[in-house]
Amino acid sequence: MSKIGVFVCHCGENISATVDCEKVAEEASKITGVEVSVDYKYMCSDPGQTMIKEAIKEKGLTGVVVAACSPRMHEPTFRKACSEAGLNPYMCEMTNLREHCSWVHEKGDQTTEKAIDLVRMLVEKTKLNKPLNSIKVPIHKKALVIGGGIAGIQSSLDIANAGHQVILVEKDPSIGGHMSQLSETFPTLDCSQCILTPRMVEVAQHPNITLYTYAELEKLEGFIGNFKATIRLKAKSVDPKLCTGCGVCYSKCPTKKIPSEFNEGLGLRTAIYTPFPQAVPNKPVIDKTNCTYYTKGKCKVCQKVCPTGAIDFDRPDEFITEDIGAVVTATGFNVLKPNFFPEYGYGKYKDVITGLQFERLASASGPTLGAIRRPSDGTEPKKIVFIACAGSRDPAKGLPYCSKICCMYTAKHAMLYQHKVHDGESYVFYMDIRAAGKNYEEFVRRAIEDDGVNYVRGRVARVYEKDGKLIVKGVDTLLGGKPVEIEADMVVLASAGVASHGAEELAQKMHISYDPYKFFAEAHPKLKPVETNTAGIFLCGACQAPKDIPETVGMASGAAAKVIGLFSNSELTREPVVAVVNRIASHEVSTCVGCFLCETACPYQAIVHEEIKNRAGEVIKTVAQVNPGLCQGCGTCVSFCRSKSIDIQGFSNEQMYAEVMAVLEA
């Protein structure tokens, strides 16, 4: 038999001004199973809590109902108090007499009646509460970081520096990502490589970081603290243990005319290559699609010249599996291929280039060693046009979002151009200038005011070639839509940032969600920006949405902090408000019939198949089982289950039913 204690709070006068608290307590005492019912001025105060604790001890209460404010406010307070008095904290419930009653109704009998009903409901619910224990999940303290750009690098270093093992997986032959391609960075104009490469080296040398380049996540199973990751190590055709990185192979490779990805097609590379001189690891791989040996069966020059015999053409892809406790996804972004815009002539005119290509031109390590030259004829462009929002904020083209970084890098590009081509003339066509960020607005103003960049507010309608010049036709909306026509030598498109190739596939492998543009979805847009819906998988950088370097780094450290926080305990403790599949006597084992439709209803992949075996080890039945490590307690499965074989602790069918009946049958 239940012994429930009801504790009615006046909340000063917040409740008692409109609710007759004494009467509520008195009426509650008449409910069957209520052992003690009292009212007090401030239940959450020390004396109030002591009152509850003493009643638990003296009267041997089996449940406590605190009729006070919103449980969203003080439920932890009172549950803790109960726990301190030896009552299981989940035997304590709150009913909301303040926000849902006294504050929203006028003083009167009806309001007091409602308060009594609210108490009655929770008393009936509490009678059916069961003691629950926090769920403990063991944790493998090893993190998997996917993507070796600045986000992945930062996250890996933070986690590794906290003393935890990190596996960093990068799909390209070198880490560094987009940041390594950049020339200078806004708003300080310091050299990107100069600040990045030390970090890259640190990753490679860190004792806690295992780096797998030219590798991809193949499969991810399991759940928070207990993932099993299968990683595909793509065959590099070069044995990294033997290779010294001397570079003879690529200097002798006869296939030399492959557009360099690192230089965005503005330079060339060989079939055996390292993406760039500062690559980490600085050991080449063979690009099988372009290597003559792989395509035609002949050549092997690299093998002949390699002093250490490191070339191994027959090595297959390898697979390794790792036990992982948490995953940080840092797969970055891609820029929209501007052939998306036939009107700007990208691909048709060599001198229409993307912002990322401009970065390579401006970079000291780029194909022109930092000199701004036209790809078509190698001359210095005297007049240059930058088109912002090339794709971004264009719902008609299916990209309604702002790519966020373009305003800033376009200003930077224009500035770099002016610094390098002193007699040059630059124009920026823009929709709005979005320069929110520390020193950002000042930076743009500098471009306009100090470096004389011409900003034209308006869209470009068309770019076409005429007599070796690129004619840029647009309008200036600030001059009332006046048509503008510029004869440019070069056009740079600030093309939109889009989700990286294969983002969708990767999200599906990891069971995380993504938005319509294939950017990965955070668990909450405000309060859980680095978490995903799948516990234990975190996000950072531009795989979530386009963002600049400081923001990426901040987010990467945030994700790392989440991982470190998770790893700070050997077990994960979770609220026991989770679903449970029932167990019944004898051979039926459970009323679950194993239709597994709940599996598709669960947003967290928390439903697994459990095979029930007899003593001979034969499977007699397969039923659903909830992984308490993954279940978040939404209860969608509970109301979906036809036979009511699955129930949720803390909001069980019986409890909810009793709560509803209590108010109606009173």
Added chain:
Amino acid sequence: MDELRTKAKELFEKGEIDIFIGYEEGTRNPRPLFANNADETQKLVFNDMCTGNLAVYLTRKDLVKGKRVGISASYYALKSIAQLFVENQLKEESLKVFGLSSDRKIQALNSLEEIKQYLKDTPPPPKLKDDELIKQIDEMSSAERWAFWSDELSKCFKCYACRAACPMCYCTKCIVEVNRPQWIQPWASTLGNMEWQINRVMHMAGRCSDCGSCGTACPIGIPIHLLTHKMSETVKINFGDSSEKGNVLSTFKPEDKESFIL
């Protein structure tokens, strides 16, 4: 008819099945037959009169557990079989299915894929009478509909023939037998009967083959199959044909349309 007998016999002789579930001649209409050997297959019949949904026996453990089963299946039984596959209740390797082709020939359906193809290619048998009845009910006022259904359901005495005849009602403990809490009044009363039917129909959403066996089975002739038929239509109108995985109520689309949520 002889064709099915020959085929079923062959399966026994080749040792490919342990039991064949089909129809034999009955008192008034064909009724289920369980052939346990080659000889017994010679009683089999299979024609348009064979309307009972035999898929109901595929989840009956006492009949089929551990056995390789042959079955002759009507259009609707095939739909049920396909759904039972989705719900992990059947194993492809232990099931041999025969349907009736559009020219009334026996058609072996050797895999779930073939069953799905058959269902895609074959239009469902029309339900003119049911559609007409539903139209009549739809045209009633809400109060008239209430009067109609409360009168019909007041007659229900809860024999659960509707449940027993339904291939999708294979729970070992039905919601009506759950008593903590007692979701549905277990005794026969208009409301308890309604609660039962509402539950049954909600549980059928997206799973029902629309075979109408529930209505045929009802000894008192309450047209409960109209409820499932209507539900099937509602599902189709709102969410299209059922998806490959999951159920209409265990899946969703962010763009699902409604007009009643403020």
Added chain:
Amino acid sequence: MNWLTQLNDEGSQIYAPVAKGNKTDYKHITSMEEISMDHIQTTQSAKAIAFPRTEKLFSYTKKEGNVTLQNFDTTTIPETVVFGIHPCDAAGFKPLSGIFNWDTPDLPFNERMKRTTLIAVSCTQCDEFCFCTSVNGNPGNTEGSDILLTPIKEGYLVEIITEKGENLVNKHISFFEADPNVNKEEYLAKVPVQFSLEELHEKISNMFESPVWKQQSERCLGCGACAYVCPTCACFDIQEDAHGSSGNRLRCWDSCGFSLFTMHTSGHNPREVQSQRWRQRLLHKFSYMPERISVRGCTGCGRCSRACPVDMNIAEHLSEIATL
């Protein structure tokens, strides 16, 4: 008919067959126009008159620790006349009464019976499911009825069987005439005998382990249709209709065909498979009841066969057993 109208006017509740669609069932009628006698058999038997599908046995209220019980109130039972039931249906009340009185007399059942007068009508037609003649009944059987009417050329041949029947006739004697001296037999349906009852009895009591049970019951779906339409099936379940601190104890129909009927809380089920439940059904009717209360639990009405979704034709199955 005028006689019934009179009875109705005098306050008796009259139940009679009413047709709706292709089904006919007993209903409480207020106008004699509602009666339909074209059917071969009503879907349900008339047993609900004395054994309602849901019956309140008692109710209770709890107040501050005290429980007040309110017993079954016999005064709420009205005088009832059931018109138009067939002899096989009327005969069903005897086995029912046997079950409800085999150790403790059942108050609600007996009180209802006491206030009920059965005016049966002989069968002039039958169908392939009828087999009353195989279980010692016949289309003009008087057993169980208070009055038996047999439709003859003009009007009805009236046979008064019990005192209750006589009282009812005497109340309005003007509607009745003296014996017209007709041969009742020639008006009755010809129901063929399908099996020998002696042979059946002989076999059925000694075949508990027979494979026939499994064979016959393979197609049985395990619903309760047969039991619920049966005039003699009396299985019931006790349910609680609780509302907060008050409630009712209810008796509701149940069926031995349900898989959960014999399920123990432990999870053990002594009748685990359908064949055991089918065996129970037939043995109870044809072996246990005759042995213990000296009455068969079957009157040959054939309702179960008609109601069965999968054509579990009981006469066919009994014939098979009798000729084993």
Added chain:
Amino acid sequence: MNNEFEPKILAFVCNWCTYAGADLTGTSRIKYASNVKIVRFPCTGRIDFMLLLKAFANGSDGVIVSGCHPNDCHYTSGNFHARRRWILFRSLLDFMGIDIRRIQFSWVSAAEGAKWADIVNTTVASIRELGPYTEYQRAGDFLANNEEELAKEMEVNNG
């Protein structure tokens, strides 16, 4: 107090949006009708359709069901599941002649305290107009029905 009918209304709401929204109504001191009592669920996905029927069967004259707006579900998709459930459930009830005007579905976010008060007030007003939902409750109480019928007949007899 006048003799106006005071409907009994239950509100089934999710913990994260509508419950918090109703908290905000409180902290904002916006007044609304006291007929509504809130039952807290973790998520609209948790709200069993049977609870709505049980509420009506046991004397509720109206029900409010409310949770997070689409895309705002704390559990990402519980409300999407719920929405499908309500679409089918509502259509079924309507087909059976059960009065769906007595169920008010809404999305109320944690920031929509005023909207919550509005939903409650309009629902109370419309249910008050519809009157008590006795026909549904009566269908459940077969005993009362029988007895009522009996009583009627007794009256005829005596009279």
